[in-house]
Amino acid sequence: MLAYILGVALFALGICVSVALHEAGHMVTAKAFGMKVRRYFVGFGPTVFSFRRGETEYGLKWIPLGGFCDIAGMTALDEVTPAEAPKAMWRFKVWKRTIVLAAGSITHFILGFIVLYLMAATMGLPNLMGTPEIASVSNCVQDARTDEQYRNPTCTPGAPAPALNAGIQPGDVIVAVAGTPTPTYSDVVDEIQPRSGPTPVEVRRDGEIVQLRVDVAKVERPMVDPQNPSGSPQIVETGSIGVTFPRMFDYGPIAAIGGAASFTGEMFVQTWQRLLEFPERIPAVVESIFGEERDPNTPMSVVGASRIGGEAVEQGLWTLFLLLLASLNFFIGVFNLLPLLPLDGGHIAVTWYEKVRDWLRKLRGKAAGGPVDYTKLSAVTMVLVFIGGAVVLLTVTADIVNPIRITQ
Structure with a gap:
């Protein structure tokens, strides 16, 4: 039981660190381009402590679930002070804003690759795709x-x-x-x-x-x-x-780079397939809440992933634990790039929409249009937030009353 609790805690910690580094990716790239980062906090809720260094306030909050990075002028509708205006994010070139917005997901991809490399160099990587290579x-x-x-x-x-x-x-x-x-x-x-x-x-x-x-x-x-x-x-x-x-591929420290890169590509393909299958698997999640057998291929929440992480540690399946942590990073990274608000991918889509629109207007001899009015997109955003919240509630409920378990 102690090993199970340790596994759950370790997996939850891994998720928290991943999300905190996601926000750090935004912060580092924004600062590198000269944008003003007002605040970078790990966690939510009441502040445990904070300190200021330069123009940025850093801190820790009581609820260790994620974090946030407050960049001045993320859109032209954000209020900025006269002192912040020259460093407002919306003033920078589109490619720079795109890099800053995508940096969170890129951080997840880097973390996933690092986990896979460490696996490849120490314990090997599973033959995930069933490659018929003769052992x-x-x-x-x-x-x-x-x-x-x-x-x-x-x-x-x-x-x-x-x-x-x-x-x-x-x-x-x-x-x-x-x-x-x-x-x-x-x-x-x-x-x-x-x-x-x-x-x-x-x-x-x-x-x-x-x-x-x-x-x-x-x-x-x-x-x-x-x-x-x-x-x-x-x-x-x-x-x-x-x-x-x-069943497993073994690598040396150098060969592990190529092995991890190839395995990363395979996991990207599987992640995309899971995203495409996501809507059609939701009914099975609902059915599992009311007693039907839980399909192991149905979506799970962070709660479910942490439970499996705990079981993996309890049974000594560290390969599964690390593989699950890497796959979760890839999933969050890809999901966050979907062109839907309030995801980073939605902000990237709006940024490039403005760029293409102004280019077309220039070809017709017209002046650049104004910034996209995010208030007009608020209704769509709220619908997506509601749908996302409902899915989270369903998966958390299923992971509590009818969790996916490791079978050997």
Whole structure:
């Protein structure tokens, strides 16, 4: 129980630090361009302490949930004093304002990358996309009716070695079996199991496609019926070639840079997919509140993520803990760039709208238009805030009454 509480506290702390650094990203870039930053505070609520250095007040508040960075003149409608006017944010070039507004999300991306790099250099990265890269090639394949027999490395005389004899090597990536593309190792297994005899297999080796012919062997294995996962395993005959695929990729300190970069790209793709699927998964969250089984792919709140972080620490699954922390940073970073107010992406969209509008007006010989009236956008903003608040309430409720749990 103590480990669980520690995990929850550590994950919550990680989130708080991430959000505080998000605001620090805005502050640092704004100061670098010469904008006036009035205040930078970590947390909300009553002030614990504060101090002033230069023109900025720094401080800590009692509720350690996020923070804020107050930049003078974030829009032309913000009130600024005569002394602040020359350093008002809206006076600066569009590209500078864009960098300042995007700096929070960029900070999340950097944090996520750092977490992944540390994972890659110390404990490795999971094969998230199921890449069918060969980890090892067996000396043989043979019947195995029990787990002990399956793990026995001793080969009986005459036992076939399909992959070894065909010239498959560790590091090869199987890209197709019998002409069918195999983007994941599950696809490779699905294509191999029903086959027997000589089968064309394409592998990518050192950037080149190599055509091989593998004599798939039929062996006996205990398997659980997918239609009845709780039933007893049945002995079935299945195709096998004698290879294993990595669940984790190991890297050295230098190679970890490329590994973390590649993994970051994969996580960006998954984050975008989750965002696209977000609306259609909300009904399942509502159903889970009223007793339906919780789909592990449904959205969760910070409360749910912290609970899983606690369970991960309790079970010693530090890889999952760090992976969840990195993915949350990527999600917050991408979500915050959506072109919706009051998100930073909404402010960026308005900034570029003004730029493009004034450019088009100039082409027609007209003077630049005035700044966008944010008061006219307040109704849309309030609707989005209400929808966002409702989603947060739903996910928090579901994470309390019917949380997603780690299954092993």
